[in-house]
Amino acid sequence: MHGRLKVKTTEEQQEAKRKEREKKLKLYTAGTQKVFEKRKKNEFDGEILEVCAQLLSANPDVYTLWNVRKETFQVLAETKTPDEMQELYDKELGFIENCLRVNPKSYGAWYHRCWVLDHTPKPDWKQELKLCTLYLEYDERNFHCWDYRRFVVAKSDVAPSDELEFTSNKISTNFSNYSSWHYRSKLLPVLHPDQEKKGRLKEDILIQGIVLVPRLVSACFKWLLKTMIDQIDACIVRKKDILIQGIVLVPRLVCACSKWLLKTMIDQIDTCIVRKKDILIQGIVLVPHLVSVCTKFCTPIASSLMAATFFICALPGEKPLGIQAVYANSALNQVMVIFSQSVNLLQQPAEVSISGSVMDGTWRNSRGSQYHSIMWIYTVSSDALRQEGERTLQVKLREDVCRSCHLDEGATECWSKDKQDASSLFTAELSDEKTEFLTTELESCQQLRELEPDNKWCLLTVILLMRALDPLKLEAEMLGCFTTILSQDTYRANYFKDLRSKFIMENAIMRYLQESSKVTESQVKQATFDASGKELTTLHHLHHLSSVHCMDLSNNDLLALNDVDLLFCVSDLKADSNKLQDISHLSGLPCLETLSLENNNISSLSQLEPLAACPNLRRLDLSGNSVCDLDLFGSKVRELLPQLTSLNKELL
Amino acid sequence: MGTPIKDVTLKPTAPKEVFFYKHVTYITSYSSKKDDYEYVMTEYLRMSGMYWGIAAMDLLGQLNRMNKQKIIEFTVSCQHECGGFGASIGHDPHLLYTLSAIQILAIYDALDSIDVDKVVEYVTGLQQEDGSFVGDKWGEVDTRFSFCAVATLSLLKRLDAVPDIEKAVQYVVSCMNFDGGFGVRPGSESHSGQIYCCVGFLSVTNNLHYVNADLLGWWLCERQLPSGGLNGRPEKLPDVCYSWWVLASLKIINRLHWIDSKKLTAFILACQDDETGGFADRPGDMVDPFHTLFGIAGLSLLGNHSDSIKPVNPVFCMPENILTRIGVAPQIL
Numbered sequence: 002m003h004g005r006l007k008v009k010t011t012e013e014q015q016e017a018k019r020k021e022r023e024k025k026l027k028l029y030t031a032g033t034q035k036v037f038e039k040r041k042k043n044e045f046d047g048e049i050l051e052v053c054a055q056l057l058s059a060n061p062d063v064y065t066l067w068n069v070r071k072e073t074f075q076v077l078a079e080t081k082t083p084d085e086m087q088e089l090y091d092k093e094l095g096f097i098e099n100c101l102r103v104n105p106k107s108y109g110a111w112y113h114r115c116w117v118l119d120h121t122p123k124p125d126w127k128q129e130l131k132l133c134t135l136y137l138e139y140d141e142r143n144f145h146c147w148d149y150r151r152f153v154v155a156k157s158d159v160a161p162s163d164e165l166e167f168t169s170n171k172i173s174t175n176f177s178n179y180s181s182w183h184y185r186s187k188l189l190p191v192l193h194p195d196q197e198k199k200g201r202l203k204e205d206i207l208i209q210g211i212v213l214v215p216r217l218v219s220a221c222f223k224w225l226l227k228t229m230i231d232q233i234d235a236c237i238v239r240k241k242d243i244l245i246q247g248i249v250l251v252p253r254l255v256c257a258c259s260k261w262l263l264k265t266m267i268d269q270i271d272t273c274i275v276r277k278k279d280i281l282i283q284g285i286v287l288v289p290h291l292v293s294v295c296t297k298f299c300t301p302i303a304s305s306l307m308a309a310t311f312f313i314c315a316l317p318g319e320k321p322l323g324i325q326a327v328y329a330n331s332a333l334n335q336v337m338v339i340f341s342q343s344v345n346l347l348q349q350p351a352e353v354s355i356s357g358s359v360m361d362g363t364w365r366n367s368r369g370s371q372y373h374s375i376m377w378i379y380t381v382s383s384d385a386l387r388q389e390g391e392r393t394l395q396v397k398l399r400e401d402v403c404r405s406c407h408l409d410e411g412a413t414e415c416w417s418k419d420k421q422d423a424s425s426l427f428t429a430e431l432s433d434e435k436t437e438f439l440t441t442e443l444e445s446c447q448q449l450r451e452l453e454p455d456n457k458w459c460l461l462t463v464i465l466l467m468r469a470l471d472p473l474k475l476e477a478e479m480l481g482c483f484t485t486i487l488s489q490d491t492y493r494a495n496y497f498k499d500l501r502s503k504f505i506m507e508n509a510i511m512r513y514l515q516e517s518s519k520v521t522e523s524q525v526k527q528a529t530f531d532a533s534g535k536e537l538t539t540l541h542h543l544h545h546l547s548s549v550h551c552m553d554l555s556n557n558d559l560l561a562l563n564d565v566d567l568l569f570c571v572s573d574l575k576a577d578s579n580k581l582q583d584i585s586h587l588s589g590l591p592c593l594e595t596l597s598l599e600n601n602n603i604s605s606l607s608q609l610e611p612l613a614a615c616p617n618l619r620r621l622d623l624s625g626n627s628v629c630d631l632d633l634f635g636s637k638v639r640e641l642l643p644q645l646t647s648l649n650k651e652l653l
Numbered sequence: 654m655g656t657p658i659k660d661v662t663l664k665p666t667a668p669k670e671v672f673f674y675k676h677v678t679y680i681t682s683y684s685s686k687k688d689d690y691e692y693v694m695t696e697y698l699r700m701s702g703m704y705w706g707i708a709a710m711d712l713l714g715q716l717n718r719m720n721k722q723k724i725i726e727f728t729v730s731c732q733h734e735c736g737g738f739g740a741s742i743g744h745d746p747h748l749l750y751t752l753s754a755i756q757i758l759a760i761y762d763a764l765d766s767i768d769v770d771k772v773v774e775y776v777t778g779l780q781q782e783d784g785s786f787v788g789d790k791w792g793e794v795d796t797r798f799s800f801c802a803v804a805t806l807s808l809l810k811r812l813d814a815v816p817d818i819e820k821a822v823q824y825v826v827s828c829m830n831f832d833g834g835f836g837v838r839p840g841s842e843s844h845s846g847q848i849y850c851c852v853g854f855l856s857v858t859n860n861l862h863y864v865n866a867d868l869l870g871w872w873l874c875e876r877q878l879p880s881g882g883l884n885g886r887p888e889k890l891p892d893v894c895y896s897w898w899v900l901a902s903l904k905i906i907n908r909l910h911w912i913d914s915k916k917l918t919a920f921i922l923a924c925q926d927d928e929t930g931g932f933a934d935r936p937g938d939m940v941d942p943f944h945t946l947f948g949i950a951g952l953s954l955l956g957n958h959s960d961s962i963k964p965v966n967p968v969f970c971m972p973e974n975i976l977t978r979i980g981v982a983p984q985i986l
């Protein structure tokens with residue numbers, strides 16, 4: 002079904018093809034019938050194997066025929082000696098190999114090979130490994146063969162270091178071999194377990210190794226370029242004799258240089274893979290992209306190197322499960338809890354107790370959905386939370402996942418949360434050494450950027466490095482890089498806009514937390530979290546803002562208010578002049594009193610329905626939305642939202 | 654040293670409209686040529702072939718052109734003693750064809766014509782100690798089969814019958830890679846088809862929180878090539894079926910807008926055959942029912958032909974209205 006070109010044929014050709022197919026078809030149908038009949042009669046013999054073989058040679062995807070072969074071997078094994086079976090299985094492996102030659106992507110043929118090796122008395126794993134190597138020469142990306150290789154390696158205890166070397170060889174013939182990079186991502190952690198916890202020595206070596214690369218790459222490229230230009234110039238000037246010399250020389254130099262480069266790049270990426278979590282590495286991973294820019298292998302290499310980048314940002318659930326914050330509000334009669342990972346308290350409820358006695362109530366997540374969530378809200382069904390006096394409230398999911406908060410005498414609310422250090426919230430803390438390294442790195446990248454100012458991989462590297470170094474100070478430059486990327490990669494424009502929004506939000510949160518730490522608690526309450534006019538296309542990290550009371554998201558490019566359900570304490574929310582259509586995430590916000598959504602794309606009353614679940618909503622401004630032009634707009638909104646006291650700045 | 658970029662170029666003369674009736678004719682006539690070479694040689698996947706045709710016809714709103722009675726009879730006749738379905742008469746039961754059979758019967762609202770308990774018994778019997786599923790009694794393990802198992806049970810409203818759902822989930826999660834994607838088994842390379850199955854599995858079982866949506870979404874949107882088509886892995890050619898698997902996965906994790914949907918629409922339309930109807934993997938190749946369904950389903954997800962194509966469910970690749978009728982709503986981020 003894949004890669005069969007439709008070709009125009011003459012009638013004569015068509016007729017010839019038809020006749021040939023008719024013949025094949027007859028043989029195929031007769032063969033299949035024969036096999037099915039013999040199977041019914043339990044005639045598992047040499048003949049059934051023979052007929053099956055003919056059919057499978059033509060069409061190795063007929064899974065039932067492979068099953069018939071397995072059945073036959075099972076029956077034969079009952080009467081034959083192990084030596085006789087060994088001979089049969091050896092022949093079978095030869096047959097499968099023939100089938101794979103016709104169709105190297107046949108699931109049935111590859112699995113049958115696994116099955117045969119699992120049953121043969123004396124499997125020759127070395128031979129199998131050779132077969133893998135051979136088939137990966139035919140097609141270096143055949144994932145069936147890579148998987149079969151891993152099967153063979155596991156069965157025969159091949160050393161991971163040998164396999165790593167195999168991938169090294171593959172990569173040196175083709176740097177874009179994503180399958181090899183993938184395999185390395187599995188092998189390296191085995192070869193270097195628990196790298197992060199080992200002493201400083203390794204880290205130093207690591208840094209030394211990495212520091213050199215970009216400098217060398219950049220120097221090397223310049224030298225290469227200069228040499229080539231010189232030589233070509235020389236050729237042009239001095240003509241024939243030297244021309245020949247020059248032509249011979251240049252490729253040799255390029256070749257030597259690129260081999261060296263290649264080796265260094267591979268080492269570099271490996272270290273990144275091993276030391277997955279360190280943000281330090283984030284920036285470095287993309288460097289090889291820059292090399293690829295220089296060597297004009299940019300696009301193909303790009304995707305294979307994305308592999309390494311991915312790895313750094315990847316791996317979910319790195320934070321152990323814990324409770325990051327608990328907030329109790331006796332006026333709402335609710336307790337809000339933020340976990341470090343998504344949990345589902347509908348499946349496994351957490352216990353909420355006050356001064357040692359369990360409070361009855363019900364859990365819902367911030368979205369009001371049945372799914373996992375990091376924020377859960379407990380509505381207490383008694384008045385236990387409203388009792389007088391000093392009390393301690395505790396939320397407990399497990400012995401090791403629990404948190405308490407203290408309600409003072411007369412207090413209606415209390416918080417208990419992890420200290421949020423603004424600067425380390427989104428980036429790792431940097432030692433002087435690391436900072437120096439990253440700075441050099443950034444300089445190298447900037448140099449390369451001058452050579453290829455529009456290359457998105459180069460720009461991405463620069464962005465990541467700037468974020469690791471000083472996200473706030475370098476914000477303007479980061480935004481500039483994004484502007485260029487957006488003009489270059491229009492296909493993925495929305496991805497990069499969303500990524501930019503994430504980084505902008507990180508900066509805004511860091512600034513807010515820094516400022517909040519300098520003022521009193523009541524001043525914090527009055528302060529507005531301002532993320533207006535920032536070209537935001539999506540919202541990120543809002544759980545860090547669950548205690549914010551006033552927020553301004555106006556003048557952005559938001560289509561929806563995703564994740565605002567995490568703004569548990571927000572009472573005054575402005576999101577004027579966006580492109581909002583979907584405001585469903587506002588549903589259930591317990592503290593929301595004032596909501597301004599001027600100049601958005603709200604056109605129907607049904608879009609407002611989620612607001613009915615905001616019990617404290619008093620003031621709503623929808624001016625400039627086409628919904629206001631509907632007949633009886635005012636009375637219909639009042640019907641839908643009887644809790645309102647003001648609509649579009651008019652008192653009701 | 655590196656692989657040059659692999660892509661196709663769309664001709665200026667490439668189709669730009671949906672050949673609605675040509676596709677209808679293509680599918681109806683495909684199943685009528687029972688002695689045709691192609692038809693016989695694909696007997697081993699007949700059940701899935703029928704599902705591709707039926708789902709496509711239903712998405713086009715033309716299901717009434719298919720012979721419902723005969724199709725149901727055939728499907729029922731492929732169920733084995735053990736409860737599983739084979740691809741055709743005489744072919745062995747397998748999870749792949751069991752899902753296809755259940756999808757066909759679900760579309761026709763004919764699940765009462767088979768022994769559902771037997772199907773549940775067959776599917777649940779294939780779960781292994783480590784949580785994985787084998788495709789049949791011969792023991793091949795693949796995350797595709799994990800998806801087939803829960804999708805089948807979900808359509809039968811018997812998801813609760815999985816012997817150990819937590820282990821099943823952990824097995825699929827253990828196939829997640831550094832790029833956010835998923836492979837065939839733990840250790841296998843990320844592959845769009847496999848990603849679709851694993852993301853689909855996590856959706857059906859309400860476990861999408863395991864997916865790193867930003868990371869996976871980036872890998873998926875980098876699959877779009879200059880031609881507008883999507884490939885299944887880096888450095889591969891674009892293909893209509895991979896376009897569907899990538900697109901559906903992006904839809905499930907709510908990142909569909911990360912690709913250029915106009916460009917992708919143009920690519921899918923260019924894969925139509927203006928003579929015979931049907932879609933090919935790439936412009937100029939031979940059409941087949943498989944790519945025809947995924948072409949139509951892709952256009953449905955892209956949402957710009959809603960006048961002629963029904964909304965498709967990204968997890969089950971069946972019309973949404975069927976799932977609404979059954980009462981199955983897989984998780985979407």
Ligand SMILES: [Zn+2]
Pocket residue numbers: 003892893894895934944
């Ligand atoms: Zn395809």
